[in-house]
Amino acid sequence: MSQPAKQATKTSENTTAPAEEVRYFNEYASGIGYLNGVREFGAEGKPSRHAVQVAVIQGPENDVHYEYHDLIIASETVLKVVLEHREAIDNEDVKVIVRFKMANPRAKPFIYKQGKHAGELGATIGGFLTRILSLKINGEQVYEDTRTFDNQDTSAQAVNG
Numbered sequence: 001m002s003q004p005a006k007q008a009t010k011t012s013e014n015t016t017a018p019a020e021e022v023r024y025f026n027e028y029a030s031g032i033g034y035l036n037g038v039r040e041f042g043a044e045g046k047p048s049r050h051a052v053q054v055a056v057i058q059g060p061e062n063d064v065h066y067e068y069h070d071l072i073i074a075s076e077t078v079l080k081v082v083l084e085h086r087e088a089i090d091n092e093d094v095k096v097i098v099r100f101k102m103a104n105p106r107a108k109p110f111i112y113k114q115g116k117h118a119g120e121l122g123a124t125i126g127g128f129l130t131r132i133l134s135l136k137i138n139g140e141q142v143y144e145d146t147r148t149f150d151n152q153d154t155s156a157q158a159v160n161g
Contacts, residue, residue, distance in 0.1 A: 026103050026104055027103065027104055027105060028101060028102070028103050028130075029101070029102050029103075029105055029127075030099070030100065030101045030102070030133075031054075031056045031057075031069075031099075031100060031102070032056070032057055032097065032098070032099050032100075033054040033055050033056035033057050033066070033069070033097070033098060033100075034054065034055040034057075034066075034095065034096060034097060034098075035052055035053075035054055035082075035089050035096040035097070035098040035135070036052065036053045036054070036055060036089065036090075036096075037052060037053040037089075037090065038050060038051075038052050038082055038083075038086050038089050038090060039051055039052075049072060049073065050072075050073045050079055050082065050083075051070060051071060051072045051073060052070075052071055052073065052082060052089070052129060053068060053069065053070055053071075054068070054069045054071060054098065054100065054129075055067075055068055055069075056068070056069055056125075067125060068124045068125070069102070069105075069124065069125045069126070069127065070108060070124050070125070070126050071102055071126070071127050071128060071129035072126075072127070072128050072129065073128075073129050074103065074128035074129060074130050075129075075130060075131065077131075077132075077145075078129055078130070078131060078132050081132050081135060081143050082132075085135060085137065085142065085143070088137045094137060094138060095136075095137070095138055095139070096135065096136070096137050097135070097136045098132055098133075098134070098135050098136075099132070099133040099134045099135075100129060100131065100132055100133060101129075101130050101131040101133065102127045102128060102129055102130060103127060103128045103130050104127050104128055105125050105126070105127040106125070106126050106127060107123050107124075107125065107126075108123060108124050108125070108126040109121060109122070109123050110122050110123070110124065131145060132145060133145050
């Protein structure tokens, strides 16, 4: 593994000292599911962000169940694809299936506000939508990511051991 890049920083004595590059530990997952509910959010004074809901398909083909993910869009490429197909994604009568990659899945609790489970605690999976591998609208493929990443720089991903 290559050494992390060092950046010069000023110390209190007005001299320069090397600073370590920040490295992150990330968890990645991939899946297939129905893409729903594009929304924009943000805090005052900060740029807005987008998120989507994915009903991830799990289980045997003849008895699937769904796990709901609430994913923040983490790349300009993904955002472009989502916004380009937003009308279909937001239309309840259109089936939008996505093969995707996500980072840092985590449980997000919530309270049901209506329906037969109103007032009960529920949970969804949160994380970051990092890549759309393919997108189908009503069975027709409208997007496929054909990029390859053979020479990925893994130095920013900390390695255990």
